[in-house]
Amino acid sequence: FAINSVFIAIATLMMVRLMRLPSLKVLEDRSILKRRTVIGLVVLLTMVPSVFLAINLVQREWFDANAAQFVQQVLRIKPNVLVVSQEPDFSAGRLQVNLVGDRLSAAEVSAVEQRLPEFGLANVKLYLVQSGQATLDMNVVKKDLLNELLQSNHTDLAERDARIASLQAELQAVQKTTRSQLPLQAIYREVRAQFPQALQVNVSSGFRSLAGRPGEPAAERPLLLVQLHLRDALGTAEKERLRLGLRTRAGLTDVEDVQIEVSVVKPALKKKKRR
Template sequence: MKKVWYPFFRIFHLGHDQDAPEMIDETIRKGVSVGGANLWELFFAILIASIGLNVNSTAVIIGAMLISPLMGPIVGIGYGAGVKDMGLIRLSLRNLGIFVAISLSTATLYFLLTPLTHAQPELLSRTNPTLWDVLIAFFGGAVGMIGATRRYSSNVVPGVAIATALMPPLCTAGFGIACGNWRYFGGAFYLFAINSVFIAFASLLVVKLLRLPEHGEIDAVTRRRTRLIIAFIVTATAVPSAFLAYDLVGQKVFEQTALSIFQGIDKDSRYVLLGREISFAPRRVMLTVGGDGQIEEIRQTVERQFAARGYDDVVVTVRYVGAEKFDVTQLKQELQQQVFSNTLKELQDSIAARGRLEAEIKSLKAGQEDHQHLIREIGAQYPEALRITVGSGSKALRHAEAPEPSIIVVMVVDQPISTQDRTRLQAWLEARYPGQAVELVINEEIPQVKPPPRARRR
């Protein structure tokens, strides 16, 4: 039996490409930091997300998710709890608070100044979190932590940033503050809390699963208290979403039932269904019809069909516009053509947006793969290199009109590299990346030699 199951477990084993614990620790601590580029990235990301929500642009919102640094402190909280590093937990909580304060302030200021004050569908979708958001945050946090512990970078982090969506809820909360709608603020900030808590919780579980080395020791009483606090926070965050999910399911079932009833009524050749309004709480239905049908007959028919499906308390209201001024058959055809045209346009827009997103992801993935090949090639040529870091960016001089693309290569070596080798490496990089500026930085890190132990006196 052991021989049968061993290949199965080996396939799913996470230790094949896991990075060294000290490199994992360094990567996560860098993501927790506040200051410099991180704050500017956050500031611009929150503005981009606010504009995307304001104009109802899904592509713009996705772009803001990809550049947001909010994941760093949240993962740091889960990682710190997993390795028992209270200092890292406190630092991550403090920096997350700074990030949230800056995000809310920026989003509120934007929505106070923008002339577009109408709540768009992309914005409203962030005001009603449910249990499904809990599951998305948990699984997204788990796969994000697994990706952070890998030896080589992958497209996991951008995918997690899009799936968990930390930035849009904070923008929506800022919209709620700006317009004085505390229901919007509460729903959006609760969604952000769900994402934060369950990303951190999933990161904690992955750290325990990978058995990363602990950085501290805590006594049994503190360990028990910490576990109770974590259990309380996770439960308190998840329970309200379960009730909201129950209401959402009930609302969707009611809406589907109403739509099926309306489809049956609309097939009657005596009248045409011009409009409908469905309200789940309280359960009310308002229909606008035209043709030769009778209002009372339609109302009784709809109420009977609702009652047959278990909804006895539905209040049905029918508005009648008459049949003298239009042909029912022609009107139905015009409505069908309009619906088909609108649906086709939405489908074309969706396909175009998806194509642009796939092209961006493909470009990012190609750049990451190229950097991995470059690291391996440099490592093969210079075995004295301890660490090699490669990144893409932009370079601009003080009086330059526009920045130019650049490649940054940072090497940490344990032996000095001659000027000739530096020049050869610089020339090789410039030939490999024509048309781009190349920044080569070489730092020496000479290992310290411990002095021999002193001889004991006799």
């Protein structure tokens, strides 16, 4: 930031001089000399570290480029050797390269180091980190992939089994509900066929409570309700016969689960006409 500020100030001063802007106040020669001396010292003190930093940056970039070129042309072309990463360190003067695959012999490592001066890396120390055989690494990779695949399959199977169990439970609940429902439409048609003269036939289902022992909750029983609107009354024997038949047809176990309500509709009397 300080270097940028000084160079911006110098550039501004140079532009003012080139544009020959009029002076607002004329300073004495002694004051001008003093100010120029201060500005020169500031510029000089700023340029020295900036030049050093620029040279250091150029050398670092040159070192990194040469190291990358060395790795590309010397190490990557070797068969059965894979370069995992490279770590050039300009400050320490070293180059570390991580390798996997076939291990390089001492003679091969020495031959590689002798080629360093060809890439401007004469004083650089080369460190080769080798990680065994490529086939062993591939076997480890294959084993890891197989374990992940088996674990994934186990997870999928567990999820599928859980889903199947959930669907089976839902199916059983639906079947139980379906079995508990009475065939109302079929019962209505049978009652209608037995009483074609009926003015109206209503068939419905529900539940009725059955009182239990003291302290116990009331039991629930299914209920089939048949309502008949007839012109003539229905006898007691015929009514009981109908209840027994409907109990069997509905699959009920207790005749009290069937209730029949009969209402007699009397015909309206016609009024006599007066002469």
